[in-house]
Amino acid sequence: MSRxxxxxxxxxxxxxxxxxxxxxxxxxANAPDNLAAPKPKPSATEHEKPKEKSRPxxxxxxxxxxxxxxxxxxxxxxxxxxxxxxxxxxxEVMPSALSPLPGTYRVGTRQxxxxxxxxxxxxxxxxxxxxxxxxxxxFSAAVDGSMExxxxxxxxxxxxxxxxxxxxxxxxxxxTTKVVVVP
Numbered sequence: 001m002s003r004x005x006x007x008x009x010x011x012x013x014x015x016x017x018x019x020x021x022x023x024x025x026x027x028x029a030n031a032p033d034n035l036a037a038p039k040p041k042p043s044a045t046e047h048e049k050p051k052e053k054s055r056p057x058x059x060x061x062x063x064x065x066x067x068x069x070x071x072x073x074x075x076x077x078x079x080x081x082x083x084x085x086x087x088x089x090x091x092e093v094m095p096s097a098l099s100p101l102p103g104t105y106r107v108g109t110r111q112x113x114x115x116x117x118x119x120x121x122x123x124x125x126x127x128x129x130x131x132x133x134x135x136x137x138x139f140s141a142a143v144d145g146s147m148e149x150x151x152x153x154x155x156x157x158x159x160x161x162x163x164x165x166x167x168x169x170x171x172x173x174x175x176t177t178k179v180v181v182v183p
């Protein structure tokens with residue numbers, strides 16, 4: 001190769017490296033923050049206590065027999081129990097502003113289509129099982145997935161759960177299915 005050719009190749013190589021560098025800089029400047037490497041979290045000893053390992057919540061004793069939905073008011077938890085007494089699923093819920101008294105109820109009505117809840121939130125998979133102060137109480141899932149605490153000044157009866165848990169409740173709790181409410 002002649003001296004002139006190697007100079008041209010070196011010049012083109014340098015120009016290509018500069019162009020790649022400029023493009024890389026522009027790409028990194030316009031990249032979303034969530035693509036950046038995760039920032040290290042402070043150690044538990046520095047700022048927070050270690051979290052307890054979650055234990056599966058045991059089905060409350062005295063919650064009946066046979067196929068049923070068990071709703072524990074204080075634990076804010078529901079169990080879907082099959083006819084043999086085996087727990088098919090358990091999950092946390094957000095209680096409604098109005099809660100039924102402990103006792104045994106039956107699913108009275110169901111509504112699968114999205115509708116506006118008594119708190120104004122769009123909900124789906126409504127499974128109603130009780131009345132408190134002329135307000136229906138039932139399980140439902142917010143379409144947006146939220147599980148906010150209910151406004152205590154409103155007479156709301158929606159016991160909220162996640163959408164996947166709402167799907168499971170919908171498939172499990174047909175009209176006349178037993179619902180056992182425990183303290």
